[in-house]
Amino acid sequence: MSVISNTDWPESFDFETDETCQSVFKPFIEAQLNTLREFDAKREQWCRENMPTGYYVTYKFYEHTHRVSEDLRKTALHIGLPEKIANNLYWAMLPHDIGKQLLPVNIWDLFEKPEDDIKRLRRSHTELGVEIVKKQLGSYDHPFIALLSDIMLNHHEQVDGQGYRGLSGDALSTPVRLASIVESYDGWSIRRPHFGRRNTSPEGVINRMREEKSHMFDQELFEAFVQMKLREYKGEA
Ligand SMILES: [Fe+2]
Ligand SMILES: [Fe+2]
Secondary structure (H helix, E strand, C coil), rough: CCHHCCCCCCCCCEEEEEEEEHHHHHHHHHHHHHHHHHHHHHHHHHHHHHHCCCCCCCCCCHHHHHHHHHHHHHHHHHHCCCHHHHHHHHHCCCCCCCHHCCCHHHHCCCCCCCCHHHHHHHHHHHHHHHHHHHHCCCCCCCCCHHHHHHHHHCCCCCCCCCCCCCCCHHHHCHHHHHHHHHHHHHHHHCCCHHHHHHHHHHHHHHHHHHHCCCHCCCCCHHHHHHHHHHHHHHHCC
């Protein structure tokens, strides 16, 4: 069975025309993303004061979230899903990292791989994000909120069960399995100090994902993502 026939793609509403999506959820997302952009600015300020001259923040959360949301949208279209579903996924992915802005500013930009306690703190951004959603939108019983919360809580899960919460395979919805692919790709594409000489070109990252990390991902969705990405890289998409 092809991934396109999976039943848990979000098709029961249309973010563009749904009254509540437009009048409540869209302004919520835009406000949260503004706060995320301000948080990035605080990180840059912290780096100026605490990191050596010449260090600058390459992995800005506000930019990351737009890249991954666009990748999700484009992959959905590439596998033949309708514009409506691709757009619903785009909007549901945009706020996936808002929990980060509730965490300290000094835990994100480090020269070395983070220690376990820092890692734990960073990883709590998924649950903190869901808390924000519950607090501000908890009264809405809407499939978009279910989708957004699912992606927010589970975008670092892996099909092999080695992700943040240890969910695996069938326990992960199709949107979440695709979100975890675009998330990982972006994380490995933006050069950071602890990467050393690692190849961060699209082909380099895709090869690494295919050869060393394939256990993490849904293979059918991964290959669809790769096709989309390579076409885009060659200027065909
Ligand atoms: Fe995340
Ligand atoms: Fe992310």
